[in-house]
Every structure is written in C-alpha cells, then in structure tokens.
Amino acid sequence: MDRNQTHRNRKRALKTLHFIALFATMSVICIPGLWIVLNSFRPTVEIMAKPPIWTPTFTLDHYRAMFSGAGEGGVPVFSYFRNSLIVSVVSTAIAILIGMSGGYAFARYRFKGKAGYFVGLMLFRAVPGVALSLPLFIVFAKVGIIDTHFGLILVYVALNVPFTIWLTDGFFRQIPKELHEAAEIDGCTRWQAFWKVEFPVARSGVASAAIFAFLTSWNEFALASQLTRSVGSKTMPVGLLDFTAEFTINWGGMCALAVLMIVPALILTFIVQKHLIAGLTFGGVKG
Amino acid sequence: MTEVNLSKVVKFYGKHRAVHGIDLAIHDGEFVVLVGPSGCGKSTTLRMIAGLEDISDGEVSIGGRVVNDLPPRERNISMVFQNYALYPHMTVRENLGFSLKVAKKEETEIEKAVDEAAGILGLDELMERKPAELSGGQRQRVAMGRAIVRHPDVFLFDEPLSNLDAKLRTQMRVEIKKLHQKVGNTIIYVTHDQVEAMTLADRIVLMQDGYIVQVGTPLELFNAPVNTFVASFIGSPPMNLIDGTVSGTDTIKLAGGLDVPVPAAARGQVTDGQKVQFGFRADNLMPEGHAVQEEGEKANLELTVTLTEPLGTETVLFTDIAGTEVQAKMLNPRPVRPGEVLKFRLMLDKCHVFDANTTEAIRG
Ligand SMILES: Nc1ncnc2c1ncn2[C@@H]1O[C@H](COP(=O)(O)OP(=O)(O)O)[C@@H](O)[C@H]1O
Ligand SMILES: [Mg+2]
Numbered sequence: 314m315d316r317n318q319t320h321r322n323r324k325r326a327l328k329t330l331h332f333i334a335l336f337a338t339m340s341v342i343c344i345p346g347l348w349i350v351l352n353s354f355r356p357t358v359e360i361m362a363k364p365p366i367w368t369p370t371f372t373l374d375h376y377r378a379m380f381s382g383a384g385e386g387g388v389p390v391f392s393y394f395r396n397s398l399i400v401s402v403v404s405t406a407i408a409i410l411i412g413m414s415g416g417y418a419f420a421r422y423r424f425k426g427k428a429g430y431f432v433g434l435m436l437f438r439a440v441p442g443v444a445l446s447l448p449l450f451i452v453f454a455k456v457g458i459i460d461t462h463f464g465l466i467l468v469y470v471a472l473n474v475p476f477t478i479w480l481t482d483g484f485f486r487q488i489p490k491e492l493h494e495a496a497e498i499d500g501c502t503r504w505q506a507f508w509k510v511e512f513p514v515a516r517s518g519v520a521s522a523a524i525f526a527f528l529t530s531w532n533e534f535a536l537a538s539q540l541t542r543s544v545g546s547k548t549m550p551v552g553l554l555d556f557t558a559e560f561t562i563n564w565g566g567m568c569a570l571a572v573l574m575i576v577p578a579l580i581l582t583f584i585v586q587k588h589l590i591a592g593l594t595f596g597g598v599k600g
Numbered sequence: 601m602t603e604v605n606l607s608k609v610v611k612f613y614g615k616h617r618a619v620h621g622i623d624l625a626i627h628d629g630e631f632v633v634l635v636g637p638s639g640c641g642k643s644t645t646l647r648m649i650a651g652l653e654d655i656s657d658g659e660v661s662i663g664g665r666v667v668n669d670l671p672p673r674e675r676n677i678s679m680v681f682q683n684y685a686l687y688p689h690m691t692v693r694e695n696l697g698f699s700l701k702v703a704k705k706e707e708t709e710i711e712k713a714v715d716e717a718a719g720i721l722g723l724d725e726l727m728e729r730k731p732a733e734l735s736g737g738q739r740q741r742v743a744m745g746r747a748i749v750r751h752p753d754v755f756l757f758d759e760p761l762s763n764l765d766a767k768l769r770t771q772m773r774v775e776i777k778k779l780h781q782k783v784g785n786t787i788i789y790v791t792h793d794q795v796e797a798m799t800l801a802d803r804i805v806l807m808q809d810g811y812i813v814q815v816g817t818p819l820e821l822f823n824a825p826v827n828t829f830v831a832s833f834i835g836s837p838p839m840n841l842i843d844g845t846v847s848g849t850d851t852i853k854l855a856g857g858l859d860v861p862v863p864a865a866a867r868g869q870v871t872d873g874q875k876v877q878f879g880f881r882a883d884n885l886m887p888e889g890h891a892v893q894e895e896g897e898k899a900n901l902e903l904t905v906t907l908t909e910p911l912g913t914e915t916v917l918f919t920d921i922a923g924t925e926v927q928a929k930m931l932n933p934r935p936v937r938p939g940e941v942l943k944f945r946l947m948l949d950k951c952h953v954f955d956a957n958t959t960e961a962i963r964g
Contacts, residue, residue, distance in 0.1 A: 491681045491683055492687065494672070495685040496687070498651075500703050513689045514687075514688055
C-alpha cells in the first residue's frame with residue numbers, strides 16, 4: 314500500500330519534471346518567433362519603450378507602410394516574395410531530383426571509392442556558406458550570373474544536394490532490395506521498379522528531405538545578401554535589410570516582413586507534416 | 601514444356617567464386633529442391649536463374665531458350681522471397697494484380713485472375729488490407745498468390761518458410777505441395793532444411809561450397825549417400841559414423857576394438873589396411889524387442905544408454921560405440937533411464953562404408 318503510494322508520487326513528480334523541461338525547451342524555441350509576431354503589430358514607440366510596456370496596443374501600421382509606395386517606408390514585398398518562391402521551389406526541386414538519384418545510388422549500387430565520395434559530400438557540408446561568398450561572388454561576377462535567379466538557384470542546389478543525398482540514402486537503405494527485385498520479376502524495368510515501388514515507399518523520406526531543402530533556401534541570408542542586389546532578384550531575408558537605415562532600424566517593419574516570410578513556411582510544413590509522421594510503412598517484408 | 605537447364609554455370613563475386621560450374625537439368629513440371637548448408641550457393645544459383653544476378657560463366661536456359669542476357673521480366677518466372685517482399689504501399693488485391701497491371705492487361709481480366717489466385721490460397725477476406733496488417737502466414741500466402749497470378753513457366757522459391765514458426769511451416773509445406781499438384785508447374789525451391797527438401801522434392805540437389813554433391817530422389821539420397829557429407833546432412837538424426845580400418849577383405853576393425861563385417865555392398869571393394877568410416881542410421885540400430893523385424897545379417901551389441909529423446913512413436917537413444925557417440929532408435933518405446941544397458945541389433949545389410957580420405961562411399 315505504502316510502496317504503491319510512493320511509487321505513484323514518484324511517477325507524478327517525474328511527469329511534472331518532464332512537463333517543465335518540455336515547456337522550457339519549447340519556450341526557447343518559440344518565444345523569439347512569438348516576439349517577432351507581436352512586435353509586427355505594435356507601434357514603434359512601444360517596441361523601443363524602456364521600461365517595456367506590458368499591455369500592447371494593436372496596430373497594422375507596419376503592414377500598411379510596408380505595402381505602400383517607396384517614399385513612405387514601403388518595400389517591394391511582392392517582388393521579394395516572388396523571388397524567394399522561384400528560387401526556393403526551383404532549387405528544391407532540382408536538389409531533390411539530383412539528391413534522390415545520388416542517395417539511391419549510394420544505397421543500392423557498389424562502385425569504386427563509394428565511402429570516399431560519401432565522406433567528401435559530408436565534408437562539403439561542413440564548409441560554412443559565408444566562407445564561400447567571396448569566391449562565389451568573384452566567379453559569378455566574371456560569368457555574369459550575379460544578381461540573377463539562376464545564380465542563386467545554382468548555389469542553393471549545391472548547398473542542398475549533399476544533405477539530400479545523405480537523408481535519402483538512409484531511407485532507401487531501409488527498403489529491402491527484394492522489393493525492386495520482386496517488381497522486376499513482376500514485369501517492371503529497373504526504372505519502373507523504382508517509380509512504382511521504391512519511390513512510393515520512400516515518399517515520406519523524400520518529403521522530409523524536400524522540406525529541409527526548401528527551408529534552407531527560403532531562409533538563407535548570408536550568400537543571398539552577397540549575390541543579389543536588385544529588386545529583381547533579392548529574396549525576402551535580404552529584403553529585411555531594407556528596413557535598416559544608416560543610423561536607425563525600423564524594427565516594426567522588419568518584424569512585419571519576417572512574419573510574411575514565416576507564414577508560408579509554416580503552412581508548407583503543416584501540409585507535408587502528415588507524410589513525415591506517416592513514416593515508412595513496412596510490413597511488406599517480415600520485420 | 602518448361603525445362604530449366606544449367607550448364608557449367610559459374611558465379612564470381614569479385615574474386616570470390618560462389619558457384620563452381622554446376623550442371624543441372626530440371627524437367628518440365630518437376631519439383632526440384634536445392635538444399636545445403638548456409639552459404640553453399642543455393643540462393644546465388646536461384647538468383648542467376650531468376651536473372652537477379654549476372655551469370656559469370658556458363659549457360660542457363662528456360663524452356664529451351666538461353667536466358668543469360670534476358671532481364672527477369674522476360675524470363676516468365678515468379679519468385680517468392682524469404683522476406684516475402686510484398687509491396688507495402690499496396691493492398692493485397694493490388695499486390696496480387698501488380699504484374700498483370702504492369703503488363704497492361706484488361707481490368708476485368710486482372711480481376712478474374714486475382715480472384716482465382718485468392719480463391720486457391722484462401723485470401724478472399726484479406727483483399728483490402730495492407731501487408732502491415734497481415735500475420736506472417738498470411739503474408740506468405742499473399743506472396744505465393746502474387747507468384748501464381750501470372751501463370752509463369754517456372755516458380756522460384758528462396759527459403760519461403762524460414763520466417764514462420766514450426767507449426768505454420770509444416771502447414772504451409774503441405775500447401776505448397778498441394779499447389780504444385782494443382783498447377784503442375786516446374787518449381788525450383790531453395791532451403792537449408794533437409795526435412796523440407798525430403799518432404800517436398802521430386803528430386804533433391806544437395807550443394808556444398810558452390811558444388812553440387814549429389815542429385816537424386818529423396819530416397820536415393822537417404823539410402824545411397826555418395827559421401828559422408830550427404831550421409832550426415834540428409835536424414836534426422838544424421839548418420840552415425842565411426843572410424844575404422846579394413847582388416848583382411850571382410851572385417852572392419854572399429855576404433856576402440858570392435859569388429860564388424862564389411863557390408864555386402866562394399867565387399868570386394870576394400871583393401872586390407874584401408875582407413876574407412878563405418879556408417880549406419882539410427883533406424884538400423886535398435887534395442888532387442890523394440891526393433892523392426894527384418895531378415896538379414898545382424899550384429900549384437902551391448903551398449904549403455906547415456907541420454908534419451910522420447911518422441912512418442914519412437915525414442916532416440918544416445919549411446920557410445922568404442923568411444924564415438926551414436927544414436928539409436930527404439931520403437932514402441934518404454935521408459936529408459938540413462939545408464940541402463942540394453943542389447944542392440946545392428947542391421948549390417950543397411951550399413952555404409954566411406955573412404956576416410958576421400959569421404960566417398962565405397963559401394964559396388
Ligand atoms: N552480393 C554478394 N557479394 C559477395 N558475396 C556474396 C554475395 N551474395 C552471396 N555471396 C557469397 O556467396 C556465397 C553463397 O551465398 P548464397 O548463395 O547466398 O548462399 P546460400 O543461399 O546457400 O546460403 C556465400 O559465401 C556468400 O558469402
Ligand atoms: Mg540463401
């Protein structure tokens with residue numbers, strides 16, 4: 314009886330601790346985002362106020378200003394959004410196609426120097442993007458693709474391919490090779506066996522790789538800020554800089570644009586999420 | 601007519617030679633079982649027939665057509681894998697119909713073929729389920745259904761039962777045999793389990809280290825093993841083997857001092873002083889009063905029982921002849937305690953002699 318009681322108490326205490334730890338972690342992750350959203354709806358005086366004002370006033374001024382003409386603190390939101398969308402979607406699609414092919418090859422085929430290639434790819438990921446910005450700038454300027462969608466897409470594809478290979482390699486590795494063999498015996502070519510059997514089974518893996526690639530491109534700032542400069546090619550993260558003047562920063566406006574940047578990413582994640590959770594459905598083979 | 605012919609088939613994995621030029625002719629409608637210990641090259645051989653592995657050298661033909669360079673889809677074969685390899689994202693119905701759909705058959709035709717296969721294997725209740733929602737036995741059945749739907753020339757099975765528990769295995773074994781009787785196709789079946797091989801095969805192909813050791817009906821392999829490997833692989837318990845030396849022309853002196861006459865089949869084939877292994881099955885060493893009554897030469901032995909394995913209709917007795925552990929069988933068993941001394945009869949006509957150096961059988 315007593316033992317039962319203490320056992321139950323301990324269980325309850327553990328549960329509480331668990332909850333607190335979870336809450337603390339989530340706070341660290343969420344509060345900055347929340348702060349951005351809140352500030353985008355507050356007048357600048359309140360944002361800058363010292364001591365802070367705890368009862369916020371609601372205003373849409375920052376959004377209104379952002380969408381208005383250039384003279385009144387407006388920025389070309391639609392252009393930036395379109396640039397971001399084009400660059401992210403195209404680079405993600407290409408990176409997934411290349412990365413998935415690579416991941417599949419690493420998972421299924423034996424070839425000389427396989428381990429070496431793999432480590433090489435991972436090492437490439439270890440180079441900080443910023444370190445590449447100057448060489449890239451020079452090369453791109455020489456070739457004449459600076460300040461273009463194409464240039465940025467090229468960079469993001471290169472950035473995303475190694476990670477995509479690594480991720481999809483893991484997913485394809487988990488699919489037993491007997492699945493494509495069975496499909497080939499059932500009348501498929503190697504190519505059909507991939508698209509009709511292996512790809513659908515690895516779909517969730519590919520979807521998560523795509524999400525990662527998209528978010529990387531969507532949020533990337535360091536390289537984009539070097540390689541783009543005109544309204545025709547600047548992406549949203551670079552657009553945030555429009556709110557900094559020589560001596561002042563328009564925090565409210567910056568936050569409003571940041572919110573516009575976060576929302577599509579959130580929506581996309583929600584859409585794809587159910588594929589991620591569904592995970593790989595095995596059972597086709599004996600576990 | 602679908603014969604399968606292997607002629608000097610070799611498989612190299614890099615420098616490692618997994619299959620050493622095997623020759624094998626499989627007749628139309630025959631149930632052939634490739635059996636052997638793990639790693640002996642059974643799967644490799646089967647996969648070369650299926651087209652899943654390149655053939656390094658030699659020739660494979662199916663139905664008189666050389667298939668060395670044909671992809672699996674052009675060989676008109678079906679294969680059941682050890683892990684079943686069902687398509688996890690498709691329902692049972694879609695799994696069964698997949699090959700016909702790939703072949704762009706009419707919907708109605710697919711439906712008919714799928715329903716027929718489902719009927720044969722009792723899958724009707726499961727058609728809308730995904731593989732993950734099936735038990736091991738059911739998955740096995742779906743895998744077999746998928747194989748029969750397209751009426752292939754040859755069925756290939758690679759250890760299809762080894763993931764099932766013992767009871768289900770026996771049950772599915774019977775179903776596979778029934779299936780063969782019903783559809784009558786050529787079947788090539790791989791297993792490491794000699795019981796499966798004995799019970800299923802029209803002909804057994806026993807392999808070792810990438811070579812074929814012996815080909816024959818189950819009874820041929822059981823009664824006339826070509827060497828000690830076959831003798832100890834086929835049959836349960838394995839054949840008892842005792843070292844000995846031929847003395848004169850008709851006596852074998854076993855290690856430990858026991859003398860036995862040279863079995864009739866080997867008489868005149870042995871030479872004085874030849875080192876041999878003397879072999880007999882547990883069924884041919886039985887205690888008096890619990891033995892099969894049979895004519896023929898017998899030797900009487902008094903042996904101490906060290907261990908018993910009661911199986912119901914018979915009990916396996918472990919004992920010791922001249923320092924070598926041997927197994928005997930007791931019919932209509934009575935309880936036997938370890939340490940008990942019993943009078944045994946050894947059926948000399950049924951004994952085998954193997955050359956100790958080559959391990960090959962000495963037989964007229
Ligand atoms: N893909 C492979 N690469 C290299 N060696 C292999 C491969 N597959 C099988 N082997 C080798 O070939 C031999 C025969 O294998 P296998 O045919 O699978 O044996 P079994 O099916 O009789 O157990 C083994 O020694 C195994 O290690
Ligand atoms: Mg095998």
